[in-house]
Amino acid sequence: xxxxxxxxxxxxxxxxxxxxxxxxxxxxxxxxxxxxxxxxxxxxxxxxxxxxxxxxxxxxxxxxxxxxxxxxxxxxxxxxxxxxxxxxxxxxxxxxxxxxxxxxxxxxxxxxxxxxxxxxxxxxxxxx
Numbered sequence: 474x475x476x477x478x479x480x481x482x483x484x485x486x487x488x489x490x491x492x493x494x495x496x497x498x499x500x501x502x503x504x505x506x507x508x509x510x511x512x513x514x515x516x517x518x519x520x521x522x523x524x525x526x527x528x529x530x531x532x533x534x535x536x537x538x539x540x541x542x543x544x545x546x547x548x549x550x551x552x553x554x555x556x557x558x559x560x561x562x563x564x565x566x567x568x569x570x571x572x573x574x575x576x577x578x579x580x581x582x583x584x585x586x587x588x589x590x591x592x593x594x595x596x597x598x599x600x601x
Contacts, residue, residue, distance in 0.1 A: 477594060478502040478519065482512040482538065483527040483556060488579065492525065495583030496590065509533030513541055516548045523594055525577070525586075528557040528564050536567050543572040552597045554590065 479501045483489045486507060493503045504521055506512035509530055516524060524542070528535040535555060542548045554575035555568045565576055575593050577586060 476500055476502050477522040478504060479590060480504040480506060480512065480515055480519070480521040480524045482506045482509070482524060482530075482535070484508060484530045485527070488527075491583060492586065495587055499587045499591070501590070509535070509538040512538055513545075513548075516542060516551065517545065520547060521551060523552045523554065523574075523590055523597075525554050525556055525590070528555055528568070529559070536564070536571060539568060539571045539573060552593050554593055 477500060479496050481489050481492045481496070481503060484507050489505055489507065493505055496503045504515055504519055506515050510533060512526065526535045526538060539553055542551065542553060552574040553572070554577055555573045556577050556579060557564060558579045568576055574597065575589060577589060
């Protein structure tokens with residue numbers, strides 16, 4: 474099986490670095506973006522197998538990024554798991570209405586995050 478790629482999108486560079494380290498120990502090639510516009514460029518160019526996307530970012534929040542990803546023919550099928558430091562029901566509802574495949578509240582144990590990503594990828598493959 475080819476190694477799968479994950480795009481981690483978060484403006485918190487410390488979180489991004491730790492998430493990348495945890496995912497790269499697993500069976501993943503990890504890409505990084507620190508803003509919404511950067512995430513859209515990377516997603517279109519590399520078409521990762523999944524995206525971990527922070528809700529709260531400056532310039533373009535994660536919900537706007539998610540909406541653009543799901544409207545683009547190159548990226549609409551990529552599973553997106555939302556990340557947030559605040560568990561607001563409005564964000565959760567909006568994310569799922571826009572097509573998010575999962576939702577993770579930070580802080581999270583990175584080993585658990587890897588398991589969630591693996592599960593979502595397996596589920597997406599089974600549904601394809």
